[in-house]
Amino acid sequence: xxxxxxxxxxxxxxxxxxxxxxxxxxxxxxxxxxxxxxxxxxxxxxxxxxxxxxxxxxxxxxxxxxxxxxxxxxxxxxxxxxxxxxxxxxxxxxxxxxxxxxxxxxxxxxxxxxxxxxxxxxxxxxxxxxxxxxxxxxxxxxxxxxxxxxxxxxxxxxxxxxxxxxxxxxxxxxxxxxxxxxxxxxxxxxxxxxxxxxxxxxxxxxxxxxxxxxxxxxxxxxxxxxxxxxxxxxxxxxxxxxxxxxxxxxxxxxxxxxxxxxxxxxxxxxxxxxxxxxxxxxxxxxxxxxxxxxxxxxxxxxxxxxxxxxxxxxxxxxxxxxxxxxxxxxxxxxxxxxxxxxxxxxxxxxxxxxxxxxxxxxxxxxxxxxxxxxxxxxxxxxxxxxxxxxxxxxxxxxxxxxxxxxxxxxxxxxxxxxxxxxxxxxxxxxxxxxxxxxxxxxxxxxxxxxxxxxxxxxxxxxxxxxxxxxxxxxxxxxxxxxxxxxxxxxxxxxxxxxxxxxxxxxxxxxxxxxxxxxxxxxxxxxxxxxxxxxxxxxxxxxxxxxxxxxxxxxxxxxxxxxxxxxxxxxxxxxxxxxxxxxxxxxxxxxxxxxxxxxxxxxxxxxxxxxxxxxxxxxxxxxxxxxxxxxxxxxxxxxxxxxxxxxxxxxxxxxxxxxxxxxxxxxxxxxxxxxxxxxxxxxxxxxxxxxxxxxxxxxxxxxxxxxxxxxxxxxxxxxxx
Numbered sequence: 001x002x003x004x005x006x007x008x009x010x011x012x013x014x015x016x017x018x019x020x021x022x023x024x025x026x027x028x029x030x031x032x033x034x035x036x037x038x039x040x041x042x043x044x045x046x047x048x049x050x051x052x053x054x055x056x057x058x059x060x061x062x063x064x065x066x067x068x069x070x071x072x073x074x075x076x077x078x079x080x081x082x083x084x085x086x087x088x089x090x091x092x093x094x095x096x097x098x099x100x101x102x103x104x105x106x107x108x109x110x111x112x113x114x115x116x117x118x119x120x121x122x123x124x125x126x127x128x129x130x131x132x133x134x135x136x137x138x139x140x141x142x143x144x145x146x147x148x149x150x151x152x153x154x155x156x157x158x159x160x161x162x163x164x165x166x167x168x169x170x171x172x173x174x175x176x177x178x179x180x181x182x183x184x185x186x187x188x189x190x191x192x193x194x195x196x197x198x199x200x201x202x203x204x205x206x207x208x209x210x211x212x213x214x215x216x217x218x219x220x221x222x223x224x225x226x227x228x229x230x231x232x233x234x235x236x237x238x239x240x241x242x243x244x245x246x247x248x249x250x251x252x253x254x255x256x257x258x259x260x261x262x263x264x265x266x267x268x269x270x271x272x273x274x275x276x277x278x279x280x281x282x283x284x285x286x287x288x289x290x291x292x293x294x295x296x297x298x299x300x301x302x303x304x305x306x307x308x309x310x311x312x313x314x315x316x317x318x319x320x321x322x323x324x325x326x327x328x329x330x331x332x333x334x335x336x337x338x339x340x341x342x343x344x345x346x347x348x349x350x351x352x353x354x355x356x357x358x359x360x361x362x363x364x365x366x367x368x369x370x371x372x373x374x375x376x377x378x379x380x381x382x383x384x385x386x387x388x389x390x391x392x393x394x395x396x397x398x399x400x401x402x403x404x405x406x407x408x409x410x411x412x413x414x415x416x417x418x419x420x421x422x423x424x425x426x427x428x429x430x431x432x433x434x435x436x437x438x439x440x441x442x443x444x445x446x447x448x449x450x451x452x453x454x455x456x457x458x459x460x461x462x463x464x465x466x467x468x469x470x471x472x473x474x475x476x477x478x479x480x481x482x483x484x485x486x487x488x489x490x491x492x493x494x495x496x497x498x499x500x501x502x503x504x505x506x507x508x509x510x511x512x513x514x515x516x517x518x519x520x521x522x523x524x525x526x527x528x529x530x531x532x533x534x535x536x537x538x539x540x541x542x543x544x545x546x547x548x549x550x551x552x553x554x555x556x557x558x559x560x561x562x563x564x565x566x567x568x569x570x571x572x573x574x575x576x577x578x579x580x581x582x583x584x585x586x587x588x589x590x591x592x593x594x595x596x597x598x599x600x601x602x603x604x605x606x607x608x609x610x611x612x613x614x615x616x617x618x619x620x621x622x623x624x625x626x627x628x629x630x631x632x633x634x635x636x637x638x639x640x641x642x643x644x645x646x647x648x649x650x651x652x653x654x655x656x657x658x659x660x661x662x663x664x665x666x667x668x669x670x671x672x673x674x675x676x677x678x679x680x681x682x683x684x685x686x687x688x689x690x691x692x693x694x695x696x697x698x699x700x701x702x703x704x705x706x707x708x709x710x711x712x713x714x715x716x717x718x719x720x
Contacts, residue, residue, distance in 0.1 A: 067128025117169025144197025466502025
């Protein structure tokens with residue numbers, strides 16, 4: 001029997017209502033529970049018995065047994081028996097950990113991302129979780145920003161497609177179903193544009209760029225049916241996102257039709273004071289409520305100030321009831337009034353966590369996320385009788401999980417050295433730490449490497465260097481790792497560098513000291529085994545960059561779909577001073593968006609257009625662009641053919657190219673296949689001065705392996 005939510009609301013006291021729109025750490029309601037802090041410490045951490053019956057949700061709790069016990073404890077203390085919501089950061093896995101989201105973005109495989117989300121939802125649901133704070137679809141163009149690791153990348157189309165895939169994987173047809181979670185898209189909005197790449201920092205974005213680039217992935221998530229949206233920490237164009245009525249009510253609710261729960265990020269309501277937007281906690285609570293924030297996470301402005309705000313007439317009870325009703329509706333949608341434990345099961349935890357099927361998917365995802373950045377022919381490794389020296393701070397460790405790795409454990413991962421040792425004779429040495437190292441350690445590593453035929457150099461960042469609060473100003477290899485690489489290369493042995501990182505690093509020097517370079521990201525539970533399989537050619541490298549790799553940090557932010565400049569550089573040979581260039585660095589990134597090598601080679605034929613003009617007023621008057629791709633190498637391989645379009649003139653300056661489609665093409669040696677895309681009038685629309693529409697004129701299109709190449713073809717969109 002379904003609960004009558006409105007009748008329940010009418011029975012609630014003001015204190016009970018405020019409790020439903022309050023979220024705390026579990027330790028705040030039961031002192032016997034250790035809170036897994038994902039931000040600043042909360043209020044009431046001493047375990048307030050009264051609070052136990054007066055909060056609507058908790059975050060960061062894990063384990064079926066623990067969740068069931070806390071649910072029982074709090075429901076007994078709630079006068080109306082209203083169940084808790086259990087929310088958690090299930091970002092890219094729960095116990096079985098998949099590659100970081102940026103790595104998953106580099107697979108360009110939304111079906112794979114959906115399957116990973118399904119597994120994450122299943123493992124999390126049986127451990128008692130109801131809601132995941134995922135997907136994170138912030139557009140990320142600045143590698144200094146630590147949270148770039150949580151984003152699919154720098155492109156609005158790719159991020160939008162991954163948003164839908166994650167949501168479908170988590171929620172399925174209905175989050176009420178078994179093994180499903182309700183999901184919360186974050187961070188609304190434009191958090192990825194934090195100034196200086198510094199976490200929690202302000203953002204300044206033109207309305208044009210906001211509409212064209214930053215908002216589409218969030219809208220895609222809303223259209224895909226996400227049940228919650230999380231406000232961002234940043235101040236956007238002078239107004240903190242958590243207090244923005246325009247952003248949260250006019251755009252999110254009125255324009256996009258979102259009717260789910262809006263939750264603040266951790267302590268973001270109280271941080272309205274730090275932003276200089278609210279003078280005190282009462283102001284903060286008032287602004288957030290008027291902006292439509294339904295749940296305050298961790299801070300206590302709602303609890304402490306809503307009663308007085310109502311008495312003073314600064315706040316209407318209707319706003320409070322509106323927020324409470326949304327929270328109760330979410331609980332009803334998850335079936336918690338009938339079954340407050342939902343899928344929590346100790347038995348199924350034991351059966352499902354890290355099961356063989358889940359590990360196999362994690363290994364495939366890790367392998368497909370790897371991006372081969374350089375290869376002079378040394379890869380794949382051909383001989384099993386060789387000795388391989390696995391050297392570096394990531395050689396014999398299991399630091400393959402980022403800081404948002406749920407209940408994953410490093411000791412459940414396999415080190416790269418151990419994974420390699422299953423196939424060849426391995427000698428290993430750290431050589432140096434991530435950020436430190438002694439001369440004696442480097443000398444020892446050189447001695448170890450001298451005994452081997454090939455060096456696999458495992459370098460990169462510590463997991464704590466990326467993710468939330470993990471911003472960096474320098475993006476080279478930390479500590480003495482580059483020195484280690486240089487000295488290894490001077491031994492005269494082939495050097496294969498494997499980079500573990502949560503972001504693009506500046507790898508010019510490393511690539512100069514390596515015969516091959518693989519970007520491995522933070523690859524998850526099966527990362528070590530996946531890398532070994534790719535090194536030996538058991539699996540093929542498939543990854544393509546979903547974010548540009550800078551030549552130097554001074555280029556940032558750097559991204560492929562920039563607006564053209566009035567003084568472009570016509571070609572690399574141009575030396576004219578008065579061009580848009582640096583005096584001491586290339587303008588282009590080291591590796592562009594979409595880039596990635598394979599163990600074979602492909603050639604692209606001449607593109608062909610089915611016609612050279614289309615009428616915007618005729619439905620279905622589309623243009624097909626087609627070309628042939630041939631595998632000209634000696635191994636099977638997968639190419640990601642990418643469709644780019646450029647609008648040559650409009651009421652706003654238009655990007656030099658925009659991704660409009662892509663297709664994975666698997667070819668055997670010598671095999672050719674035609675690849676075609678349909679160009680529709682809808683692809684040509686953008687936010688003009690007259691609304692979201694296409695404008696007649698000349699366009700260019702190409703099918704290319706990355707965002708720095710391709711043969712352009714011209715077509716015309718006819719006048720009205």
